[in-house]
Amino acid sequence: MCSETVHSPGRPYSVPACVEEAPGQKRKRKGATKLQDFHQWCLATYADHADGRRPRRKGPSFADMEVLYWTHVKEQLETLRKLQRREVAKRWLPRAEEGLWPVEEDRLEDSLQELGAAADDFLEPEEYAEPDGAKLGEAADLEAEAMPASLSYEELVRRNVELFITTSQKFVQETELSQRVRDWEDSIQPLLQEQEQHMPFDIHIYGDQMVSRFSQLNQWCPFATLVAGQPAFEVCRAMLASLQLANDHTVEITQQPGLEAAVDTMSLRLLTHQRAHKRFQTYAAPSMAQP
Incomplete structure (x- = not known):
């Protein structure tokens, strides 16, 4: 009777204090340990x-x-x-x-x-x-x-050779060009320095100097005689001034026929001592003259 009463289904029994876990003191289960690298x-x-x-x-x-x-x-x-x-x-x-x-x-x-x-x-x-x-x-x-699989050995060699030739030609061209520029700078630099030392070119002043070298009017005088002893750049300036005087009808120019011979046979004749630019300063048109 007693055993049947104790083990009857549905009847609750109290858990002993030594077995029951107190609230808040439950043990936490440890998770699976992660393997370290x-x-x-x-x-x-x-x-x-x-x-x-x-x-x-x-x-x-x-x-x-x-x-x-x-x-x-x-x-x-x-x-x-x-x-x-x-x-x-x-x-x-x-x-x-x-x-x-x-x-x-x-x-x-x-x-x-x-x-x-x-x-x-x-x-x-x-x-x-x-x-x-x-x-x-x-x-x-x-x-x-x-290397790409589509390129054969011959194609690869040909491509590299062409690239090398192209690069070399460009390098050679740049080298030659730079050398030519350097040579030109070396040759022109002394001339520029010399040019800086010359006085400025005034065509009217040089024209007056050319007119003063004639002894009298209407007398032919070789150009080489007029510029004898002058440096090359002074001769060039005198030549330009002479052409301007001829354009102003202040002097007359003549030379022997032939291009090469005419360079050394140029002669000038003075027509008037009055300069054209001075005449224009005092020029008055006929229509402006008083009756």
Whole structure:
């Protein structure tokens, strides 16, 4: 009877105090532990010590960690090689559209940043150094992989030769032009300096000087005699002044026939001592004259 009464269904029983949990004292269940990134843990454990007394070259002391570490480093180096191939491809194909590797672009950039820290913290210079031959071979492989597949060796050589010839011709032309300009500047600079020392050219003053050299009117006088002993630039100025005097009917010019002979046989004859520009100053038109 007693056992049936105790175990009858639906009847509540009180929980002993030693078993019942008090309100507010319930234990929180711990969630699943998130695995820490191995690379970050390795950096924090072996590379980020403040004292810096632990040598980096020793690294992890377990074989499994060695395998994980070097696998990660190889992945980072492979990522760096891919980025190098991309840079080489841009150099060979300057007009190529952006986004040649759209799927891996973000991943490669992130991996490159991680590789910079990893290489600085783990790789010693002597460990990472490679033979010169290996570097040259690897660079050649990178350039070869970056070449477009549609270009054959002959086409590539022909294109590079044409580009070289075009660049060389442009360089030669610019060099010759610059040399000619430099020679011209060297030759003209002394003449300009000499020209700066000459007095300004006034055709009326030189005309008065030419008129004063005639002894009398209507007498022919060779031009070479009038300018004897004068420097070349003075002879040129006297020639221009003589042409202006002839235009004003102040002098008359004659020479022997023949172009070459006429240069040295030019003679002048003075017609009047009154200069044309002075006559114009006192000139009065007939219509203005008083009756």
